[in-house]
Amino acid sequence: MKPMGPIPPFFTSEEGMLLIGGSGAASLVDEAGDTPLFVYDMAIVEGQARAFRDAMPPTLPLHYAVKANPYAPLLQRMAKLVDGFDVASGGELTRALEAGMDPAHISFAGPGKRDDELIAAIDSGTTINLESEGEARRAIALGEQRGRTPKLAIRVNPDFDLKGSGMRMGGGAKPFGVDAERAADLARRVIDAGADWRGWHIFAGSQALGVEALIETQAATIDLATRLSDAVGVTPPLVNLGGGFGIPYFPGDERLDIRPIGEALDMLLEQRADILQGSEFAMELGRWLVGEAGVYLTRIVDIKKSQGETFIVVDGGLHHQLAASGNFGTVVRRNYPIAVANRFGQAPAQEAATVVGCLCTPIDRLGDKVALPPVEEGDLIAIFLAGAYGASASPAAFLGHPAPLELLIG
């Protein structure tokens, strides 16, 4: 028996059926028409946004990192819920604009932006978070060609990283951002070239559950923004502080209490240096907003034994929910929270079972030796924490199975 992560506190059951947003899992599958199915409960997302607003300084805008979940119906709701979008490709920019987000509140980060992507940003009035000197040169030249003033910020590769971060994005040699030592020089060149200078984007890491580490990182981020802005001698209109709020995926993880982070940030902003007095500050979050709101529902096709072990074979797999198989940026495979949706709360069987997907590869393992109630063919397996980096972050074409269905409720 191996442990699994905690089921998010939003989910209950009625007569043994998992409820998602008040509806039974089986009836949601009927409504969508089939399995495998991702269900996203917007009420949970709205609750997270509310918690952010309650805890954080009142003037702090909340941006959504679209790559966490770009499902169009969700994006349309997000466009009304948050203050801005951060996109990481031309495709995401198109989706953000289609969802109705004002380009004045979209920023575009990410390495390897092609000229056509830079043009789409410049023409729409989206802020480009520059990842390199070369990208700055191209964006300025393309702005001149098109007779438009590009809105340019610099993504800084910070000289520190977010401790305990599940995915480090700063500190050391990185493909992301301009090294802190060179960022002020580049900013001066961008301003001298006549671009619309938008400020700094400093993203130090992702998926952190340590309050102290997050507070330290925000302090270091504001300190870095101060040093850089002093060196340039210009107040940045916006300092994007990054994000990094994590969610509990694995055994022993606990939900993050963001209130002390908000209190600390309040103090930091109160005491900020003169050069940042006129700056706006923002945070960008992906998984913390949407991750817990998603459940992946997949049906049991087969139950078999091999050498005394039980294998539960489902009609979904890593082609839809790669992260739950442990193959999306984790070093050691651990179990996501998983349950039998139509036997929710039933006592576990004597023996552990391994839940595998329908792909002919040994890495398609959705639950390794987990404690589940005795099951039958046709039962529904629920894998939680499927709201972020699920459907869009999985190799859907691998093995030619159909794409998953998605359903937004609430």
Ligand SMILES: *Cc1c(COP(=O)(O)O)cnc(C)c1O
């Ligand atoms: C991926 C990413 C995010 C979102 O990270 P989460 O862990 O989903 O909150 C935010 N900003 C940038 C620049 C990113 O690349």
